[in-house]
Amino acid sequence: MKKYIKHIVVALICFLLILVLNFVLPRALSGDPIAYLTGFEEEEMSAEKYEYYYHALHLDESIWVQFEYYLLSIFDGTLGYSYQQQSTVSTLILEKLGYSLQITIPATLISIIIGLFWGLNSGYKKEGLADKISTSAMVIINALPGFAIALILAITLGVQLKWFPYVGLSSSWVQVGTWQYLVDRIYHLILPITAVVLASLPSKYLLVRNTVAKFVDDKSVTYAKQRGLGNGKIKRDYVLKNVAQPFVTMVGSSIGSCVGGAIVVESVFSIKGIGGLLNQAVYTLDYPLMQGILLVTTLSIVVCVTLSDIVCILIDPKVRKGEEV
Numbered sequence: 001m002k003k004y005i006k007h008i009v010v011a012l013i014c015f016l017l018i019l020v021l022n023f024v025l026p027r028a029l030s031g032d033p034i035a036y037l038t039g040f041e042e043e044e045m046s047a048e049k050y051e052y053y054y055h056a057l058h059l060d061e062s063i064w065v066q067f068e069y070y071l072l073s074i075f076d077g078t079l080g081y082s083y084q085q086q087s088t089v090s091t092l093i094l095e096k097l098g099y100s101l102q103i104t105i106p107a108t109l110i111s112i113i114i115g116l117f118w119g120l121n122s123g124y125k126k127e128g129l130a131d132k133i134s135t136s137a138m139v140i141i142n143a144l145p146g147f148a149i150a151l152i153l154a155i156t157l158g159v160q161l162k163w164f165p166y167v168g169l170s171s172s173w174v175q176v177g178t179w180q181y182l183v184d185r186i187y188h189l190i191l192p193i194t195a196v197v198l199a200s201l202p203s204k205y206l207l208v209r210n211t212v213a214k215f216v217d218d219k220s221v222t223y224a225k226q227r228g229l230g231n232g233k234i235k236r237d238y239v240l241k242n243v244a245q246p247f248v249t250m251v252g253s254s255i256g257s258c259v260g261g262a263i264v265v266e267s268v269f270s271i272k273g274i275g276g277l278l279n280q281a282v283y284t285l286d287y288p289l290m291q292g293i294l295l296v297t298t299l300s301i302v303v304c305v306t307l308s309d310i311v312c313i314l315i316d317p318k319v320r321k322g323e324e325v
Helices: 002-028 033-038 047-056 063-075 089-124 129-142 146-160 179-215 219-226 231-268 274-283 287-315
Strands: none
Touching: 002 033, 002 063, 002 287, 033 047, 033 287, 089 129, 089 179, 089 231, 089 274, 089 287, 129 179, 146 179, 146 231, 179 231, 219 231, 231 274, 231 287, 274 287
């Protein structure tokens, strides 16, 4: 129990650290803080406009009052204001979040399912031909960065073979709301989702495979085989229970790689999701928007890690009873 409570506390501390850094960094950097908080160059602003931003950003008040306004913008859900796009940061993020979730959610679920059952079968039949081929392939893929995987898929399957579209999420000729639009959207999502799955799958597969490979030599598994139990029942009733806890922990911590991978993949496939919004914010020096995206992605990771630890507590009877594992 103490281990999981420690994980939750560390996750919360990381989130609070990001919260504070988002406030401190623009004000601590050398130069005019108005340029960092609005994205506008001082030379581009008139004296009246500069004075307006100076008061609007509460720079004429103490640092503690500024921090109070900063926290208020987070708790009221606006996450600050993008002066570059004349909109609240939360509105801009919500407009693009749906596109990113269309990639992240399916990719996460697919990588979890494949990683669990493929790793389970490979580890159970360790040192077999299928295990050697699978594990070698996963090790190689694990060494490739996400953007490289996305580029390889886009160039080979999109540009050269022309099997799948590699730009955007829909065709211009398809009418919104029709079944053709749905089919076209799924068709456009194949390459981006595949890229995120391949980037996040190896870590899950290798964890399950290695955990199972160690556990199959356990006396309980050997005894179950001697009793004549089928491989399916042994995997389900003996092996899977041993893998569940570390796998759930891995899934929680790997959500961040899926979110980060989706942001990178969106840039490669020109998808106007959170990744595209982040690129736009970086290009225009829209610091409030960059900070808002960082805050949202960090919060999603913290929530997923915390939920995975709670699930581990619920599925492990020793932890629920307060015993050390």
